[in-house]
Amino acid sequence: MxxxxxxxxxxxxxxxxxxxxxxxxxxxxxxxxxxSLHLLKAGGKRIRPVFVLLxxxxxxxxxxxxxxxxxxxxxxxxxSLVHDDVIDDSEMRRGRPTVKSQWNNRVAMYTGDFIFARAxxxxxxxxNPKAHQILSETMVEICVGxxxxxxxxxQLDQNMRDYFRRIKRKTALLIASSCHLGAVVAGxxxxxxxxxKRFGYFVGMSFQIIDDILDLTSTDKQLGKPAGSDLxxxxxxxxxxxxxxxxxxxxxxxxxxxxxxxxxxxxxxLGKIRESEAIKKAKKISDTYLQKALREVExxxxxxxxxSLRDIALYMGKRKF
Amino acid sequence: MxxxxxxxxxxxxxxxxxxxxxxxxxxxxxxxxxxSLHLLKAGGKRIRPVFVLLxxxxxxxxxxxxxxxxxxxxxxxxxSLVHDDVIDDSEMRRGRPTVKSQWNNRVAMYTGDFIFARAxxxxxxxxNPKAHQILSETMVEICVGxxxxxxxxxQLDQNMRDYFRRIKRKTALLIASSCHLGAVVAGxxxxxxxxxKRFGYFVGMSFQIIDDILDLTSTDKQLGKPAGSDLxxxxxxxxxxxxxxxxxxxxxxxxxxxxxxxxxxxxxxLGKIRESEAIKKAKKISDTYLQKALREVExxxxxxxxxSLRDIALYMGKRKF
Numbered sequence: 001m002x003x004x005x006x007x008x009x010x011x012x013x014x015x016x017x018x019x020x021x022x023x024x025x026x027x028x029x030x031x032x033x034x035x036s037l038h039l040l041k042a043g044g045k046r047i048r049p050v051f052v053l054l055x056x057x058x059x060x061x062x063x064x065x066x067x068x069x070x071x072x073x074x075x076x077x078x079x080s081l082v083h084d085d086v087i088d089d090s091e092m093r094r095g096r097p098t099v100k101s102q103w104n105n106r107v108a109m110y111t112g113d114f115i116f117a118r119a120x121x122x123x124x125x126x127x128n129p130k131a132h133q134i135l136s137e138t139m140v141e142i143c144v145g146x147x148x149x150x151x152x153x154x155q156l157d158q159n160m161r162d163y164f165r166r167i168k169r170k171t172a173l174l175i176a177s178s179c180h181l182g183a184v185v186a187g188x189x190x191x192x193x194x195x196x197k198r199f200g201y202f203v204g205m206s207f208q209i210i211d212d213i214l215d216l217t218s219t220d221k222q223l224g225k226p227a228g229s230d231l232x233x234x235x236x237x238x239x240x241x242x243x244x245x246x247x248x249x250x251x252x253x254x255x256x257x258x259x260x261x262x263x264x265x266x267x268x269x270l271g272k273i274r275e276s277e278a279i280k281k282a283k284k285i286s287d288t289y290l291q292k293a294l295r296e297v298e299x300x301x302x303x304x305x306x307x308s309l310r311d312i313a314l315y316m317g318k319r320k321f
Numbered sequence: 322m323x324x325x326x327x328x329x330x331x332x333x334x335x336x337x338x339x340x341x342x343x344x345x346x347x348x349x350x351x352x353x354x355x356x357s358l359h360l361l362k363a364g365g366k367r368i369r370p371v372f373v374l375l376x377x378x379x380x381x382x383x384x385x386x387x388x389x390x391x392x393x394x395x396x397x398x399x400x401s402l403v404h405d406d407v408i409d410d411s412e413m414r415r416g417r418p419t420v421k422s423q424w425n426n427r428v429a430m431y432t433g434d435f436i437f438a439r440a441x442x443x444x445x446x447x448x449n450p451k452a453h454q455i456l457s458e459t460m461v462e463i464c465v466g467x468x469x470x471x472x473x474x475x476q477l478d479q480n481m482r483d484y485f486r487r488i489k490r491k492t493a494l495l496i497a498s499s500c501h502l503g504a505v506v507a508g509x510x511x512x513x514x515x516x517x518k519r520f521g522y523f524v525g526m527s528f529q530i531i532d533d534i535l536d537l538t539s540t541d542k543q544l545g546k547p548a549g550s551d552l553x554x555x556x557x558x559x560x561x562x563x564x565x566x567x568x569x570x571x572x573x574x575x576x577x578x579x580x581x582x583x584x585x586x587x588x589x590x591l592g593k594i595r596e597s598e599a600i601k602k603a604k605k606i607s608d609t610y611l612q613k614a615l616r617e618v619e620x621x622x623x624x625x626x627x628x629s630l631r632d633i634a635l636y637m638g639k640r641k642f
Contacts, residue, residue, distance in 0.1 A: 029468040114464035120457040136441040143435035147350040
């Protein structure tokens, strides 16, 4: 089933948000407009806006009001992608003879800054101090998380707590805040808002673990990049943490981190980890988060939205690639 | 006269802000703390906080409240410096054999993001929607300005309007908003707040023109980098715009922009532009802005703060390096 079918009821409202994103990214700079158009065309599942809208249905749903929250969160997500790209472009350059001109990185960094600033402008229109607090705290935590992710890179002496701390900040927090803000701004009951926030948090954790598993179990073609890229870039994910003390795996992992892994060794590593218990264990942990998310849905008042939340959570926690 | 002497009345309040900046930059990341300590040690004139505090004296001055605005604005200024550094480091690398590791740029970019986010957290504590609007609009304009500055780079077919548009966004807007926000958050009269905002704008314009003149008239030692760096980096400043159609200057300017200027040619260019009418004309334009700033001060209600504003404006508009 396609994700879009899961929220077909929201179709016209998602279109309103799509239009508003276009407006938001418009400015008096040609460079910015080009970069923004590129971003919009690249699309995206608009998961965060969908969660904002669904959560808002538990309160007084007003699309004119709630669209500002949805646009703001999607812009923050886009801005963080742009800033991640600044670095990823640099990394992809590594083996290449042509060094990408600095202009692009410079424009990309400032484009990210601009999109962040626009996100603020949208949330500014919401006359609700609690919403501002949630958003600014989320942004601080995400930014700290980005730096912690760098600190943790290449470090094999880390544990699952370090991993969970990273994916919480990298993914779960913004999804949790999307659900939370949707509910808060729509004036939903405080208990309902808390359940929705926790729902988003658990879905985000489950989703990111699956993402990290797929980086190891999918084909290069499915991923659009070499399987195992996370490890090759120095990011230690859950399945790797679960096999790192296995004496037949350790030398391969160390080679990957040192950047001296051959193609044969990469295939050997992927073959071994796919056969290991690590993937199953990681899936089980993801599933535990998914079940926790579903329990939060159960605690919500009866209405037609609950099914959508459940379906999206299952979709995100069970996807194959 | 030293700048600090101009606002000695604010000494203890500036110290409170200094402490708060330390607190604001603290986080659970070692990298962030190291980078932040470096920033704090590097100091700075804390011009924006000073303007916030002085403007707030025209309303109900409450340091506990107004310090949040002052800290927020200084953090935004710091974050933009950090992001500018990401690029400057890259540029300094150009001629060097050793390519600086990506880690540093990555950390610097995310450090800037973190400081921006912290700035938001501080302003979030202010329960005043107008303050949020002023700040978010200012940030959008500044970010658009950063990209426009890149677009305008190397372009000799630009006019003074392009230049004024750039320095407005680069410098004048944040100083204007510092004055404006100080007044608004302290609940100063609306007319007073408008005069203070315009005062900040004119001071900022005057200040940036002087800065651009000094890049050409100071010694390499005074600047800590080669005189004429702005042009060598592709930034066309007011004095250059005023001589660019002079047939004896044009070839030198084109060489500077093409990156083919020899050291002898740089000296020739600096000698010629220093003797030209361009510096005098640019100083006159800066002075016009300074006079406009002083007229805004005149329009303010009588009190002891007016003298400080006047003194700082004169200091900023008349400094020799």
